[in-house]
Amino acid sequence: MIQLRNIRKTYGKHSVLNGINITVEKGDVIAILGPSGSGKTTLLRCINFLEHPNEGEITIGEVAVDCKHASKKDVLALRRKTAMVFQHYNLFKHKTVLQNVMEGLTVVQKMPAEEAREISLLMLAKVGLTHKADSYPSQLSGGQQQRVGIARALALNPEVILFDEPTSSLDPELVGEVLTVIQNIAQEGVTMIVVTHEMGFARDISNHIVFMEEGRIIEEGKPQDIFNAPKEERTKQFFKRFTNEWSYSI
Amino acid sequence: MQLDISFIMTAFLEILQALPLTLAITFVPLVIGFGIGIGIALIRLYEVRYIHRVAGFYVSFLRGTPLILHIYIVYLGIPMIFDRLSAHFGWGMNSSSIPLIIFIFIAFSLNAGAYMSEIIRSGILAVNKGEIEAAYSIGMTTRQAMWRIVLPQALLISLPNLCNMFIGLLHGSSLAFSISLLEINGKASIVASTNWKFVESYIAAAIIYWGLTLIAEQITGLLEKRLRTFAKGGVA
Incomplete structure (x- = not known):
């Protein structure tokens, strides 16, 4: 179980997160939606301390960290419980696809190379890239790179995978392949927190939607409730555009 | 004064003895x-x-x-x-x-x-x-x-x-050479003043330096090519 309690983050005087509370159960797929600048990505990056929250408490499994007094050891412990998929993939450019996926297993989890290799190849098979194992990231398309990023995260077998706008920098044509892969993993019961602008995707894969604006959670609930019958005025306004788009496309 | 081309070769060989020190x-x-x-x-x-x-x-x-x-x-x-x-x-x-x-x-x-x-x-x-x-x-x-x-x-x-x-x-x-170590330049100065052939000696020294530089550039080029295999491809 993952618990975020009263997470606050400020940059100087500018307050980005104003006390966020979220509980994620094992197997949950949480989608965080909201307009640009609402703090979605910052929240996600606070969970693995790529941004240091100023206040709050993060609990992942048996690791509980008081953000204000987080030590290096705490941060490392949180990072070893999580994995992240980035908007810009962030693969290690000087390593092959297979090495990218193995890196965390051999270096961080100290797994013997042979075992790490097996697991990594299994993960690459899951994202459909076994044939690219010996390629370098620069030889792959954006969609393929992102799938490697997903395999890298999956290999670690983390408590939760954090997706930071995984399709935002992809060609429209390549979005589909990445979404399909994420959907497949979601069905396997991997716990995920997904920040995305793909509304339809969020609705289809998540079992809980969090709508944020200005560093606050405005509304949250089951996808069908949020999409079809939002309670808050701001949420209605936000999803109106989306539902309209759908009616146009028919 | 006439340039003694053949002495450049003589000087070259003599100065080359200082190569290990320079390296x-x-x-x-x-x-x-x-x-x-x-x-x-x-x-x-x-x-x-x-x-x-x-x-x-x-x-x-x-x-x-x-x-x-x-x-x-x-x-x-x-x-x-x-x-x-x-x-x-x-x-x-x-x-x-x-x-x-x-x-x-x-x-x-x-x-x-x-x-x-x-x-x-x-x-x-x-x-x-x-x-x-x-x-x-x-x-x-x-x-x-x-x-x-x-x-x-x-x-x-x-x-x-x-x-x-x-x-x-x-x-x-x-x-x-300023603290009297006889590397290539120092050796060239010695060869120059003992034979009264200054330009020839220094040309010989220059050739050695230039040659070493060319080799260094070649090696770097090869190294870069070899190590940069991951940057091949070109798809962004």
């Missing part, structure tokens, strides 16, 4: 300076408490003064310190027993370290920040991320500049 004066400081450079670059990047100021001063001072001065200060200063320490601790040794080349190694290494720290620092800064975040996200420590992800890429980025550094040191090694 030693180039390579030893290159290696030591590289170590110093990485250390200083990391200290300055991570702003290690107190010592990063010392490191900053070191780089600023060494880059702000000419190499020939470093040679003089080391050559004249170290014996003073050495003799005083020797007297104090009763080592029973005199600074005159220190081989000349040691002073050159020290002066050149300090000089090269200052320049290389800046080369390596800029290389480290050029590595994609996202990859460092990715390294952290899979649970690597700062040290693991630095050694496994950042430095290999940073050094590759720095390779052309490090090659320049090598060339600079190679040519700088001619200053070792």
